[in-house]
Amino acid sequence: MNDPAISIALVGSGGSGVMTAGSLLLEAAGRAGLYGMMSRSSGPQIRGGEAAALLRISTRPVFCLGNRFDFLVAIDWANAERFAAEIPLDTESTIVGDDDIPDEFSASGATFKEVSFKRLAAQSAGLRPNMIALGLIGSAIGLPPGELEAVAKKLLDHKGKATVEASVSALSIGAATLDGLKTIDIKTESVAELWNISGNEAAGLGAVRGGVRFVAAYPITPATEMLEWLAPALEKIGGTLVQAEDELASVNQLIGASFGGTPSLTATSGPGLALMTESIGLAVASETPVVVVNVMRGGPSTGIPTKSEQSDLNIALYGLHGDAPHLVVAPLSVSDCLFSAQWAVHLAETLQTAAIVLSDQSLAQTRAVIPRPVDVFFGARRAVQTEAWEDYERYATVPGGVSPMALPGLTGCQYTADGLEHNTQGTPSSRVEDHARQLDKRRDKLALHDYGDHWAHIDGNGPMAIITWGSSLAPVEEAVETLAPEGIALRVIAPRLLMPVQPERMAAALEGVETALVVEQSHGGQFFHYIRAFYAPECELHSMARPGPLPIRPADVTHAIREQWRGS
Amino acid sequence: MERVVTSGAATEVTLKPKDYKSDIKPVWCPGCGDFSVLAAITRALAALKVAPENVAVISGIGCSSRIPAYLDTYGFHGAHGRALPLATGLKISRPDLCVLVAGGDGDGFSIGGNHFLQVCRRNVDITYIVMDNQVYGMTKGQASPTTEPDWDRSKLTPHGTRINAFYPLVVALASGANFIARASSSDPNGAAKVIGEAIGHPGFSFVQVLSPCVTFRPEQRDWKKIVRPAPIEATTDPAAAARRLMTDDNFYLGVLYKGNRAPFEPDSAGQPSTEQELEEEFKV
Structure with missing residues (x-):
């Protein structure tokens, strides 16, 4: 090439x-x-x-x-x-x-x-x-x-x-001192407006564009730069960043601020996400929108804080206790950190639930010179109760599942948000039918939402596919480009929305695929097992799972593809 | 932005304490001290004439933490030990609201212990009411941080905890709380007065309310015979307050310390920008 x-x-x-x-x-x-x-x-x-x-x-x-x-x-x-x-x-x-x-x-x-x-x-x-x-x-x-x-x-x-x-x-x-050194000249060409931005900064800007005005967080590598960008930025636009005493506090501060009506977000990494999981479940149960940006690093435990790995997928998908439907969104590039964060805020707010954004060190701490990301605008906002209503029920079962939220200060709609299972009014209840009703409500509002084409990046066609996610997409795309002149055509499917799963859309994306390679940066093949569990593709499915911190390079992918499909 | 000292806009109509109560029946045992604390809170709110819709009562987990549902205010019954940070986020983003936190000694001083220290330091303008009964009631009678070391009635600690009891008022003072008081459920009028004063005082206010658990600590019924008003006026001198609290027998009632630290306020820029202006720094 x-x-x-x-x-x-x-x-x-x-x-x-x-x-x-x-x-x-x-x-x-x-x-x-x-x-x-x-x-x-x-x-x-x-x-x-x-x-x-x-x-x-x-x-x-x-x-x-x-x-x-x-x-x-x-x-x-x-x-x-x-x-x-x-x-x-x-x-x-x-x-x-x-x-x-x-x-x-x-x-x-x-x-x-x-x-x-x-x-x-x-x-x-x-x-x-x-x-x-x-x-x-x-x-x-x-x-x-x-x-x-x-x-x-x-x-x-x-x-x-x-x-x-x-x-x-x-x-x-x-x-x-250059004499005798091999030089390479690059012809420059005129281009549109360029930005020099890191994934952490892009996610911060996306959060602000999404409407976030309250951030509480505890410093952690490699997420801290996002907070360092947000602190002065929020101050300038009338928002607030609070450095909390720990991640238990930061996520609960978000829930409090969001309960009061302010779109709220935090940024953390694996150990912090682990501490937050109990209260992310509280946000799900109480239907309080919050966004947690998790910048993945090598794990488990303290792991490799300064280097990248895609190994927090399982905790983001399955880490909450109970049946706790929530959103998991994964940016696909440095510039996509902006869109994904903005989209996650939009989804959390409109669906009144918790969203986890799975960024990683290689996206977050990479600076890139990129074309200015396009402006995206989402019209829908949080459904808020605006008028006093004698029969107001915070957790009413309504078509679509999203019931309007009364904000403190509104006369006549006082209610208590609760992590205990509750009836439609919010009163604690352990009754069989109340539990079933609220479980259905929390599931259905996510399942019924139309996520549109944003759910995944899909490119190419043919019977061979690569399914990948997050920062692994870039080397995959480059490998696909390398193999094209050799007559190897590949389809690329990279879900941006990891939860809730989109079986119909994935089935359409996989239509006609005979064999697929699942590429990810984890030791245990977390993404491979996720694809198998939720999408059960009928095609042959292979795994290319490698742990961090070594980045997946385009040549690794081309090699795997040639090995996998030699002669096909 | 102008600082709101006494938050929670007043009602236009006169409300009675019962107007702040919801119609949900408490889960508490007959004779539980928490009934009186609920009454004291409603009396305090009625006396302050704060509109119910401008009050938010935040709690964690435990018998006393069920209290938000029994009030006709806004409320949040959250995770065990996390009421204080939840209230902090709410108050910082909604300074117009009157924010109360209510809960028990296990919720506040054990699982939520670090938040107690930090909220005292931060001094956000919220009021924290701890119904202290020196026992975990909801899980049926285990030792709490304020339990005496030789209390041996729990199956979990049959020889007593043999660890020092926690002294919340002393810790609150050392951590920077701006208002420290003790009340008793046996004197709901006195408790209402102290809670009202706590709400009115700027910054973080801490009120310990001795509230017997008649089921697992029946001997606490005798507290009403021991408690008595502190024979002094509230001091603004932390050193004097420290001496007083360190020699206190834990049964003196009243406002014991009133500080004058300015409440926490988030930073705000003089010149507001737009989202578009934030993008400038990224242009090559």
Whole structure:
């Protein structure tokens, strides 16, 4: 395949500025009219640990890392070997850095160019090794020097003239050390408005667009940046973010705020979701809309907080006690984090239930230069009782199942929301018929809703299909593109709505499929078992399930497909 | 935004305590102290003339936590131990409401113990009424955090808990509660007065109401003979209050501490923006 993308890994010890250099490189590429993405990988240390910025820059939008890296630029090599599996190199690759390259990298046969960024920086005061590295790699891939200078100035302007001048000087020193290095020129083309946004920020913006004005949360990696974006954003638009004492408190604060009429959301990761599950059930039972964005990381337990995995699917689907129908929505790309969060808020509000949004570290902490996401508007809002009514019943069984919610302050409709099973008025009841009626109500309102085409991303046709979800979609799509010229046509089905399940729609999507591969980033094949359990496809069904933290790469998928369907 | 100190807009018509009661029959045992607390809350609300629709009563799980359904106000009967955060979210997003939290000693000090500390620190303008009977009644008589260490009547702890009892008023003071009082179900008028004062006081107000469990702690019937008004005025000095509470025998009634910390208010920006303006930062 003619891959126009360039992949670059920047590594260094924590505090060496690799993330800053990577972010500036991405921003400069965007200014030059290019698309790109940068994912972050780091060790567990707060400061001083190893860090890697993994970039892919292209003339067209890219949503996943490539199969290999063209450049590995090391500001230093401290513990960089821990990333060896995440940075595949080959004889076409180029390594730039000090000469004490770890064997794990030198064994690749990549071309080595010795550059000591620290020594170059020591030439004069104020020079920073990461800015020299940025100048070098920016120049290597053919970015206009003016764009690199512009982004550096924007970042450092507040630090004064001397700092800006030193950084400009560092950029040109970096660019000048280029002699003998293989350069790749990227032809830039004019494009529409571009955004540089992370999945966490996109989900935050989606939440705000969905109408969220109250957020309560407890800090947790890798969801915290979403909260850090939301705190000032909510303050600006008249909302509130509260840092709660724990996840038990944060989800209950949401329920309280939502009971009062304010659309509410929290962001967390696996351990936090586990703590919240009891009260997510309360939101379901009391029919109080709340949205929980769960940014998945390696599990179980504390697991691998800084790296990605799609292994919270089971807890999101099945983690609530009792029969507790709720919504599970999974964004399919960095930019889709915006739509999915907005949609989840819309669904939770209109269906008066809990929604779990399953993002993951690789979406959330990846920055991407993307075309501006399209504006989406959902007209429907929460059904609210607006007039006093003597016979008001909060949990009335009505057609469609969604009964209007009275908000405190409305005269004559006082009721008590309850996690105890209740009758239509909300009075606690353990009667057989009340339980049956309310179970049906909570199920039916979700089942009867028309989720439209948003339920899944479906592309292609033919008898062979790949069923996947979330961040695994991007490498799958790239693999499909790679295989097309070989005459291998593949259908791709990626549900965005994981609960409630959509058997009729899935059956239509699978019409004519003879064999399907289920691709996911989990050890236990959670998504595969979900597909089997709820959709029971009549076709042959195979599983490609691999745990994190190694990202699924397009080549992994093409390999699996060739293995699976050799000769077919 | 102007701060609402005494929240919950008043009624235009005069309401009687019974107008704040729903027609649902409580699940409580005959003789339970909680009946008096329910009466005290309705009297306090009627005296404050706060409209029932502007009151929200939030609770967790336990005998006393059933109270929201017995009131004709808005209510939320939530998860065990989580009433305080639920009320916090409601009050922060709806400062116009009068928000009360009611529950028991197990709900508030054991499973919900951390929230008790944090809500005292945060000082959101809500009132917390704990009906303390030193026992888990709903699960049929286990020791609670306020149970004496040598109480050996539970099958779960047949030799007593042998762990120190929890002193909620002292902990509330140390954690920053802005109003601390004790009342008794044996004196519903006194309890109504204290609860009314707690609601009127800005910030987080904590009222412990001694409310006997006649089923599992029948000896608590004698509390009414022991309780007596504290022989002092409420202090605004935390150090004096600390000395008083540390030497207290747990049966002095009245307002014991009244702080003057400003209630929690969320941050708000001077210049409001639009959603569109938030997008600017993402443009390359």
